[in-house]
Amino acid sequence: MSAHQVLIAGQWKSANSLASFHAENPATGEKLAEEFPISKWADCDAALSAAVDAAALLRKIPAEMISRFLRTYADRIEANASKLVEAAHLETALPKSPRLAEVELPRTTTQLRQAADAAFEGSWSQPTIDSKQNIRSYLAPIGPVCILGPNNFPFAFNGISGGDFAAAIAAGNPAIVKAHPSHPQTTRLLAEEVVIALKESGLPPATVQLLYHMSNEDGLKLVSDPRTGAIAFTGSRRGGLALKAAADVAGKPIYLEMSSVNPTVILPGALAERFEKIADEFAGSCLMGSGQFCTNPGFVILLAGQSTDGFIAAIKQRFEKAPSAPLLGPGVHKSLITGIQLLQQAGAKLVTGGSAVSAPGYRFQNTLLRVDGAQFLREPKRLQSEAFGNASLFVVAHDIAEAKLIVDRLEGNLTGCVYSSTDGSDDPLYDQIAPSLRIRVGRMLNDKMPTGVALSPAMNHGGPYPSTGHAGFTAVGIPASMRRFGMLYCFDGVRAERLPPLLRDKNPNGRCWRMIDGRWTQQDVGMV
């Protein structure tokens, strides 16, 4: 069997390949049959050139066509759901039901449809009109977006169907997608639907390119190429920082969603009030999808005492009772082992787990570690390294002052959470912790685990460096996530007939929110 073809300029073409690769079934460790190419630079170069041509065409077409593409694509994903779920299950070992079929796939199509609405409406671009001085500005497409998706969501964060893809396309940009090499077949099947949806909606065929893999060196060259408009990456800190360095030197905006341990503080009043509920929520959140979530609660701060000891024992029991589900592949398996070893070397003690589970496939015991606050303060850097997977570290502070010191040492994270009692008894403790936690995280939660990332315009799936590359942006939440892929266009004294439709006096669709002379409105200019 020969390697699958890459998608460039609307054509499936044999890759200029260095070599080929196969994905594995992580439940069995067996190599899968499909063969995929590792592209040479020539493919990247062709993808960039095609995307530049598409960018010029996309700037001219009505937003309705982009909207139609996103909607058609969502329909086609649904029509092909069972095939896609089957492929994703084989490549990721994530459960078909409910996870892939009832949770992740509908999330993906919902997101594509939200993006379709946003593309049509145009409010994402925040048109701002100064009618007296005839100065008008809005966010316009930034140019070809390179999207490098992660391993852990084969649909909802896939470079060719996930949040970054939906946002980049809805903002009017072509995409150059690099598949995650752990699920190339799922990505290829999605790309087949992309090709059909592009045709049906009349978008330029080169709106979407797909490469399966490339050398690290070519990846760095791709993100720093003059033709690239912006980059979106979700994955490891090591990979993200290497791409960031290359993009930064070239002056390319790069949006990264990297590691996060998601500090969760559980205060004593909450434990006294809702012990069992919190234990269930925590164990469920931490082990869901084998803990392979960016927002997995991997770092829990508790205050020393009997209820904390009881809580740790209750979690130990739940972790031991739950099965060890397969991890996404050998990379995750290896990094989890390394991560747990690092935590142990830094003074954390195993409460339960800590060992790989023997074959078939890639599995690891559900693992709980514990360290006291004093030790954390001696080793704050190593003790907040991410152990991506079904593992969590409990840090037991001797009092709230020490808990505050621990929070003060935290790096930037996607989320931070505090559980407190409803009777107000934890409030003084909350007030000591919350201000310091707030500035270190993107999303702050009360009394709920961080693993649910709602598709809401108010969501922030982002946070201070190094959880992302820029604390002002979110990777989830239409339309805010689209603004990452816009550049600010201003028109100063430009004649009316030369303005883009969204900046003319008349609101072209009557739905776009525009800031006209200091007021947000859906009216035409002159009607405010």
Place this chain on the structure above:
Amino acid sequence: MSAHQVLIAGQWKSANSLASFHAENPATGEKLAEEFPISKWADCDAALSAAVDAAALLRKIPAEMISRFLRTYADRIEANASKLVEAAHLETALPKSPRLAEVELPRTTTQLRQAADAAFEGSWSQPTIDSKQNIRSYLAPIGPVCILGPNNFPFAFNGISGGDFAAAIAAGNPAIVKAHPSHPQTTRLLAEEVVIALKESGLPPATVQLLYHMSNEDGLKLVSDPRTGAIAFTGSRRGGLALKAAADVAGKPIYLEMSSVNPTVILPGALAERFEKIADEFAGSCLMGSGQFCTNPGFVILLAGQSTDGFIAAIKQRFEKAPSAPLLGPGVHKSLITGIQLLQQAGAKLVTGGSAVSAPGYRFQNTLLRVDGAQFLREPKRLQSEAFGNASLFVVAHDIAEAKLIVDRLEGNLTGCVYSSTDGSDDPLYDQIAPSLRIRVGRMLNDKMPTGVALSPAMNHGGPYPSTGHAGFTAVGIPASMRRFGMLYCFDGVRAERLPPLLRDKNPNGRCWRMIDGRWTQQDVGMV
């Protein structure tokens, strides 16, 4: 006379200094009497620590207090206008009237008052409320902002009174200001008013720090320090890129406004229609303030023909008739000489000027260069290097197709302008040029010179790299410029009484625009 003191944590303190420096009077070349310190790292360190403390306090105080400070400061600048204008004139040789007293100073106080209004109203932070899921987000202060202002606007872009300062403070952040060493006394006098205004408004004394100078090495250390929240820089490309590299590695958002040649295309129909008017506008714009504007029209594209030759002759005449006003100092003088030499080496020919004017002070002949389109296409990089000052390069294309190729080779610029006839005869030419120019500039103009940067919410004083570091942001235009200094805070399920006022159900001031469940409104939650 001993060196002036630096301002840290609300106190004037003797600097930990490496050495001291004096500014010069650029009109005479004479060293001015006032002596200023070059700080060692200890001063930067103290400034950062003070700013971190102030940041924590600023997050808790009502926005009205920040608003009051900005307004009081504007009042005090006006009350001390003659002293400030005198100092700025001595240090920059810019005319007292109208430039400093009637143009730049009122612009500065207007901007501070716009920032005061925006800080109070809160709309800049774009509160977004999903009332059904109880997820709420907005932009919150990002932390201490290091501001490094340029030489060319001693008030309106001064690190301690200009657009970056107004935006950073209004967004709720403390500032660490590095004066431009060409006008330290002006900056010191402004800082004295800052200190009084801080006291009168009750803001933390450490809201503003002022250092006059530091080593390049310490500057890089400052912008990459973990305590820094963000950086704003206006100045040379060389300086900006060095700071960017340091900030990028540390994951700090840095907003740069660097060089721009501001391509201006003058089409033949416009010349036929408005020859004299355009000649006057161009010469006025190019020579205003000795051409020392970021948006100076330094690069003009014309189509070969008699009217273009006539236009060049007309500009030559105007340039020769106008006096050579003093430049801002020895640095600008030297870089202008080098810049013009570089253009000549790359094939541009002098039409007029090209030599330094003999003492007193730093002056250069009003300079016009010319090159043909074919030569530009052979040397596109060198021929678009900035010659900051009273100089401009005319690029004469043999036809519109060549003009388009020239535009295609342009780097990112702040502005791009097209003059065309009003009778429609230039429209086909416009349509060939405009799409390519549009994606290469932040602000596109029709029939007006780019030097006027209106204080408008729709302004974009920004553009693609390397004119700035990120094409999504503007340095001028309240409230958009404030968003550079915000980080996205999301509150997911956070209890009502723990939310910041702008995210509670009730709109705290009745004026803040908030996006509630998909609609922009000034109403309370539940009233939409």
